[in-house]
Amino acid sequence: MIEAELSRCVAAWCSGATGVTGAAKLSGGASQETWTFDIVHPGANIGAILRRSPSGYGAAPSRAAGLDAEATLMQLAHDAGLPSPKVLHVLRPEDALGTGFIMQRFEGETIARKILRDEQFAKARPKLARQLGGVLAGIHGLPASKLPKLRQVTATSEITDLEGEYRGFGRPRPVFDLALRWLRDHDPGPSREQTLVHGDFRHGNLIIGPDGVRAVLDWELAHTGDPMEDLGWICVNSWRFGEIDKPVGGFGSREELFAGYEAAGRRVDPDRARFWEVMGTLRWGVMCCGMMQRFRSGPDHSMERAMIGRRSSETEIDLLRLLAPRGN
Amino acid sequence: MQDEPIPTELIKAVADFLRNDIAPVISGHNAFKLRVAVNALDLVTRQLTLEAGSDAAEAARLARLLGMDGSLIELNRALSDKIAKGELDLETPGLAEHLWQTTMDKLAVDQPNYASYRRELGRKGD
Numbered sequence: 370m371i372e373a374e375l376s377r378c379v380a381a382w383c384s385g386a387t388g389v390t391g392a393a394k395l396s397g398g399a400s401q402e403t404w405t406f407d408i409v410h411p412g413a414n415i416g417a418i419l420r421r422s423p424s425g426y427g428a429a430p431s432r433a434a435g436l437d438a439e440a441t442l443m444q445l446a447h448d449a450g451l452p453s454p455k456v457l458h459v460l461r462p463e464d465a466l467g468t469g470f471i472m473q474r475f476e477g478e479t480i481a482r483k484i485l486r487d488e489q490f491a492k493a494r495p496k497l498a499r500q501l502g503g504v505l506a507g508i509h510g511l512p513a514s515k516l517p518k519l520r521q522v523t524a525t526s527e528i529t530d531l532e533g534e535y536r537g538f539g540r541p542r543p544v545f546d547l548a549l550r551w552l553r554d555h556d557p558g559p560s561r562e563q564t565l566v567h568g569d570f571r572h573g574n575l576i577i578g579p580d581g582v583r584a585v586l587d588w589e590l591a592h593t594g595d596p597m598e599d600l601g602w603i604c605v606n607s608w609r610f611g612e613i614d615k616p617v618g619g620f621g622s623r624e625e626l627f628a629g630y631e632a633a634g635r636r637v638d639p640d641r642a643r644f645w646e647v648m649g650t651l652r653w654g655v656m657c658c659g660m661m662q663r664f665r666s667g668p669d670h671s672m673e674r675a676m677i678g679r680r681s682s683e684t685e686i687d688l689l690r691l692l693a694p695r696g697n
Numbered sequence: 698m699q700d701e702p703i704p705t706e707l708i709k710a711v712a713d714f715l716r717n718d719i720a721p722v723i724s725g726h727n728a729f730k731l732r733v734a735v736n737a738l739d740l741v742t743r744q745l746t747l748e749a750g751s752d753a754a755e756a757a758r759l760a761r762l763l764g765m766d767g768s769l770i771e772l773n774r775a776l777s778d779k780i781a782k783g784e785l786d787l788e789t790p791g792l793a794e795h796l797w798q799t800t801m802d803k804l805a806v807d808q809p810n811y812a813s814y815r816r817e818l819g820r821k822g823d
Contacts, residue, residue, distance in 0.1 A: 541770070541777035544796055547787070550780060611812045673733050679740060682803040686813045689800055693793045696820055 371404065371466075375419070378464040378471075379408050383457070386410050389417075401436075401589075405474060416476070417457060421469030432590060434568075438517040439588040440470040442565070445515055451507045452576075452584045475584040481572035481610045485619050493581045498621020500581050501570075501603065502629025508585070509564040509596040509635060516565055522594035523559050527648060528552045531655055538658050544685040548651045551692050557641050560595035568592055570599045571608045572618055597638050600626065601645025606687040607653045607680075647691050654684030705745045712738040743806045751802035758795045 376388040392406040401422055408415040420436060434442070437459070446453035454472040484490050532549050535542070568590030576584040604616040604623060612619030617626045627637040661678025663669050702710075716735050723731060752769055759772035762785075767775070779785040780792075787793050797817075804814040 541773040543773060543776045543780055544800060546777045546780040547796065550783065550786070606813060609812070613812045613816065672730065672737060676733055676737055676740075679807045682800065682807045683811050683813070685800045686804055686811070686817065689793075689797055690813055690817070693787055693796065695797065695817070 372406070374464065374466050375406060378458070378460075378466060379417075381464075383408055383410070383415070385412065386415075390414070401469075416474035418454070418472050418474045419466070419469065420472070421460060421467045423467040432520070434517070434519055434589060434591045436469045438519060438591065440472075441517045442511075442588045442591055443470075443472060445511050446508065446585065449507060449511060451504060452582050454584055454586075475576045477576035477578040477583045479573055479576055479586075481608070481619065484572065484577045485610055485612055489579045490577060493577060493579055494620045496581060497577070498617040498625035499629035499632075501575070501617065501621075502600075502626040502631075503633045504582060504585060505567070505570065505596075505599050505603075505626075506630045506633030506635040508567055508570075508599070510633075511565050513564070513593075516593070519565070520592040521563075522566065522592045522598070524552070524556045524595065524644065524648070525558075527652075528556065531648075531651060534655050534659065538662060540658075542654075542658075542681075542685070544688055545651060545654065547692060548647065548688045552644070552648060552651070555644055555647075557644055560597065560641070562596065563593055564596045566592050566594045566596060566598050568599070569602070571603050571605070572610070595641060595645070596635070597641035598645045598648075600630065600637065600642040601647075602649040604642070604646045605649040605653060606690075607650070607683065647688070650684050650687050650691065654681045654688070657681035657684065705742050708738050708742050708745075712742070740806060743809070747802070747806055751799075751805075755795075755799050755802065758791070758798070762789075762791050762795055 370392075372389050372392045375392060379386045379389060386408050388409045389406045390409055392404055395403045395405055395418075401420065404419040404421075406417055406419065408417055420439070422436060440456050440459050443453050444456040447455050454475060456470055456472050458471040460466050460469050460471070478484055478487075478490070485494070528549065535545055535549070567585065567588065569587055570585070574585065574587040575582055576586065603618060603626070606613060606616075609615060609619035615621055616623050623639070623642070627639065627642075630637050657677055657680045660674045661681075664671070664674040664678060712735050715731060715738075720728065720731055720735070756769050756772060759769075759776060760766055763772060763775050763779070765772070765775065776785070785792055801814070801817065804811055808814065
């Protein structure tokens with residue numbers, strides 16, 4: 370049982386800890402798991418999260434930054450005063466828990482539909498877009514010299530990557546071809562400024578409380594590149610959950626997001642952000658097709674995954690609304 | 698000739714049973730999975746009902762647009778190829794309309810409650 374290993378592990382670095390309790394797996398893919406547990410402490414119990422690759426799993430998929438890099442980035446963000454959990458411990462071989470890290474647990478909500486509809490978030494919603502703009506500016510301002518080794522992404526490399534993935538599925542989707550063509554024709558070239566890019570800054574990876582954003586999670590897709598990528602991705606229609614007239618996560622406007630970003634001392638390039646919104650819409654569409662492939666080829670033969678495969682058409686209508694809008 | 702009830706009638710009966718009799722008595726992750734299951738059955742019903750008509754219309758549009766005959770997948774492959782090469786684009790008469798109609802027909806099966814689709818349906822008659 371994992372609590373025995375965790376108890377031994379926390380005793381080594383958390384002074385006064387007498388064990389752990391309430392360990393439960395929150396999510397688990399083939400190569401990564403997330404667990405929640407409490408460190409039992411005479412003062413007060415400490416809520417903690419374990420993110421790990423169990424022993425015996427090989428290299429992470431090529432897009433993933435790796436758990437060591439995730440821990441470094443989370444700690445960097447925390448040290449810079451950004452809403453980010455404190456990293457409590459990076460796993461060592463003697464912990465016998467695989468590779469990964471243990472971090473502070475934040476209470477709050479990550480489920481979009483609750484954040485967008487529940488009364489307890491009514492006061493937070495109108496200020497979230499501006500707040501998140503400020504958080505992104507902080508992330509993009511983290512010192513390059515302290516970043517771990519990360520993938521470098523340009524608009525051109527991303528288009529090539531997406532096209533390769535799409536062609537690999539072997540099934541024609543003319544709207545995706547139209548989007549790829551548009552992206553190639555509008556590729557703005559390398560960004561003048563290369564920064565850290567979170568890579569998956571959207572509902573699900575943001576812990577929200579009644580007071581606003583509490584923590585940014587999941588640096589798995591972090592890389593370096595055009596900072597406007599993060600601003601485009603959070604505007605992708607798929608993260609608006611029905612509130613399609615509020616481009617930022619279904620709760621705010623681009624203007625508020627951009628204002629929060631600029632108030633923190635960074636410049637927005639709206640055209641680049643728009644370009645990355647188109648790219649992001651296509652990316653989610655390709656990811657939905659990937660789910661269908663995984664469903665069919667077996668590693669995760671679940672009904673949920675199969676049904677996500679049928680959501681790629683949602684990104685096709687959103688791409689058409691972006692690239693070939695009809696009327697007003 | 699197969700007997701009745703036809704597949705859509707059978708699937709609808711099963712979906713109604715799960716929705717009305719089973720959903721109220723289960724909870725937690727299984728309740729979530731049950732909703733996904735019912736959604737899947739509803740999707741299949743919509744596809745069985747709508748697919749033949751929309752596929753025929755799509756094939757006719759493609760044949761006109763491309764000036765060739767073929768199966769639906771061959772025609773779509775040819776269209777994808779021409780768009781990728783820049784031989785057809787949004788300036789091509791009929792292309793935007795074709796892509797819109799095809800996409801609307803997919804959403805009618807996949808996610809008829811998707812907000813972008815509802816919005817575009819409301820544009821009818823523009």
